[in-house]
Amino acid sequence: MLWKRPVLQDWAFAFLYDALRQAQDDKTGMSDLDTNLATLTARFRDAVASASDAHALDEVRIAFLGRSGAVTEVRKGIGKLPPAERPGAGKVINEAVQGLEAELAAALARVENAALTRSLEDAIDVTLPGPPAKIGAIHPVRHVAIDVARYFTRHGFAVVLGPEIETDANNFDALNIPPDHPAREGLDSFYLRPDLVLRTHTSPMQVRAMRKHGPPIAIIVPGKAYRRDANDARHLFMFHQVEGLMVGHGIHFGHLKGMLVGMCRELFGPSADVRFRPSFFPFTEPSAEIDVKCPACAGTGEVAAVQCRTCGGSGWIELGGSGMVHPNVLRSVGYDPDAVTGWAFGCGLERIAMKRHDINDIRAFIENAPGFAEGLA
């Protein structure tokens, strides 16, 4: 089967030729065996020395120690020895083979280490671009909603969603907004019919949720709302709010502040702070505007001695409206305002996203320019 061997180096052929020829010679004896082993060992060492990689060493192994290798041919000589010498010869050959195998293993370790050492000197141009990554992104407004929801759900709140087409009764009446309020005259609100409006805030979900579930209740409501404004850098007629509502026994204004401080820290970092300013909303009493300490200037109004762009120098950012749920609202959903109290708030999600990402034109959110959402994810 010699012919089947892929590459056999010259020295191996030469050696085999000698061994075969001697094996055919009847005069073979122990001394010849010794000579042969010595020659074989010498040639093996030459071969190992000249092998520069693991592959070449493997060829050496096959040529000398393989099934049809040189050692096998030498072993065949044992049969021609006088029977008394045969065990001794076998032992000599086995010892020789063990020695050769150890040398081969050492050589293999040497060339592999050398190859590893050489490979450490390889280098590639790491600045060459790879293939385009498959990057998708959720919209930055959803991102804010998810972050707000994560915070509130961690504190036991549920997140509920509701319809954008709302009854005039839920959107206004149940929220203590009187029939002659300007928002109800078609200048500020989109109407489908006299009794159906595109919700002007997420607050009607307060009404729906409280009518469905008795107190205690603790929910937030992210979603779209609509106001009849022309789109400009600060206004969109379609925008997103998140509403918060908590009603139960012993719920007070301080709890609203506590939850909002936590929310702002979640959104703007651990140094965020919140302040309340008196305000007016028909569905809360007392009512408060929520300001959050500007995350860009930490409330100082200045960044590197220049007026802070994020808050316009005031040190505070208006976040939304809030207050204690008006007794009339509690009554309209069948709650007893003498038994339970509650608070509610509403914030614009676009506004939060704008402050987070330094966006100064709200229209960017509906433009959907390539890379916009991906860059903010």
Next chain:
Amino acid sequence: MRVPIAWLRDYADLPADANEIVARLAALGFPVDDIEMRPRLTNVVVGRIVKLERHPNADRLQLCTIDVGSGKTLLIATAATNVAEGQTIPVATIGAELAGGLKIAPRKMRGVDSEGMLISAEEIGLPGEWFEDGIMQLEPSIPLGTDLIAHFRLGEPVLEVDVTPNRPDALSIVGLARELAASFGVPLHEPSTLVHYEEGGDDARVTIETVDCKRFVYQRVGGLRVRPAQAWMRVRLALAGQRPLNNVVDVSNFVMLELGQPLHFFDWDRVAGKHLIVRDANDGERFTTLDGQERVLDTRAIVIADDQGPTSIAGIMGGQRSEVEPATGEVLIEAATWTGPRIRRASVALKLRTEASSRFEKSLPLALADLGAARAAALLAEEGGSVAMPQAAGMPATEPPPVTLRASEVERLLGFTLTPDEIEQALTSLGFTVARGDAEFVVTPPYWRGDVAIAADLVEEVARVVGYDHVRAEMPAVAPQEVDSAAFDRETGLAVTLAGHGYTEVLSLSLQPGSVAETWRASGIAIDEPVEISNPLSEDQRWMRFSIAPALLEFAARDRALRPYLRFELGHVFAQANPDPRETVHLTALHAGPSTGSGQASAFGRLKSDVLALLQRITGVDARVTRGEFPSLHPGKTAALHVGETLAGYVGVVDPRLARAYDVADTTALATLFVETLPPYVTPKYVAPSKFPPVDRDLAVVVPEGILAGDLVDAVREEPLVRGAAVFDEYRGPQVGAGKKSLALRIVLQSDETTLTDVAADAAMQRIVATLRERFGAVPRGSTSSPQARER
């Protein structure tokens, strides 16, 4: 509202630092939107021209000898032409700094040393065109030598203050001064209404014929001489942004800004019949307002008419016919109260919003009318007017009803405790009358606080005075509740998972022009009747979107340079229905790939794979695919996706008619999922893998063209040994014949009990082939074992 701090200080002793006032206003609920700083002014004193002579060397200059008090005079040359001996005027002395950066230095004017300058209103930072040409005229009552900058507080900023609609009382200088005085704990100096009434003159007649006139106070003031108002009034008006006109008209504007009660003065001599009728306007009634515009009225407006017809639009603007003019000698003061919404509706109908209407539309307290008239009468008396007794029609002014406040209510709502004394003091400082009981207060609001009607309102008042900063942040303990977050969690899961597959979420407007539906219908695509907005802002926003696809197709066309293009939107779509419009939540995704094929690498194939993976992740179930049809998708290239028995949505190649209309490639793929009706997530159960090696077999069968790969795979899966089956190639060509196609399937066979022998595998394959032949007329093209057995 423009609020000059200079004017606020007339009524309360406020801190010197304007920033302190600004911060306190914000803390009281009146945020300051803008602070207008005034120019730096120095060295302007009050002087009197004691001698006026021609300049010896210049025709156009005059030399004035000015008495600036303490026996001191200055010689000043002026080119102004409105100077006369005896005038009291502002004098800028040497070293003065004036508006516009002007500095007064000693100088010679044609050989005469001029010791300063006589100055105009513009030079002290007031709008020049609102004042007399030339040198500003001051009232002689100001002591000579007075520092005019300090006297008029001209260095004080002017604030733009935001007043919430529930507080029309604070749309006035006194109203805000009252709030500040309460907050700073200083007394409020209310303006004087002291006046001596003349005998007679209380014979004017007013008839009210509309329910929306609540009260109408009127009062004759005669003996007037129309001329410029005194400087102190003109300066205040100008700082507040109100142009001074004359001493009569200015009084009505001054009282409106000072007290918040808009007034109207009729020139009494020009009131025909000396009888005013307050009535609803007639449709089409024409009338010229005092700005010279002819207006066509309708019944929404209220007019005040005399014998010749309307002479004023109630609550909005007076008429030209009876306006105060230079010859006016007697006026009738009108101080009325109207139903707020009525005035707002009339103002909207006329597209005319005025300082008056913006106050009246918030429903003013009745008693303010009496106060406003009295204050105007007092000011007109200072101008030499003889004041008749006031008269009134309509409802009498009453006190707001008392409100009971339990002492514990403050803590119940705010979470912090105040002593009864603190509560009482806070309320009385704002003008409330407090009667204390054992555990409660009976509180009567002042007449100007009609907005305070319940205990919670009083709690807010207390909180405002002690400061909202007293509210301590505290975390609530959230009680267990029955509400869940399933819908939100699902939407979040869908959006986040799809984004993970490389899709970018977009946000498009829910309102759109009618052209969108027209485009679809013109393309032959049936859509549900869209929902119409009855009062759109523009035609571009008249219709609610019936589908998210139009927006995605528009973005795909706009961003055509970007491929592959993967987008989605999750939102509500709307359709007309009975009795109410239908609102559903859609997730629509678009894949505009660079590929053009129809196989697995096509945009359709990729989108389908992504949507199936999404459905699996969200519902926990592998969706089933059948043929389907859905508006927006090619009728022959649409798959319906089923999760259990629920139709989850559709994925398909865009309808070619829409592809052409939107100018996108006809290989663009769209998918829509019906978000609300997706079945809830089912937790998948663990199936232990077989301990025995699987055997892969490939099978190619020729089937008629109409056979679906999915049906074939479903049939293959009926064989119990089949662990997996998928079509990996579809071929059409001469070798399989016309009307037929070859489908290649890879089938994984495996047993849970034993290592499959070739014999057992072959037997299974034969059963499969038999089933396919029987069910679909499939003819095998040869069954081979895989090149190598899979190793585990």
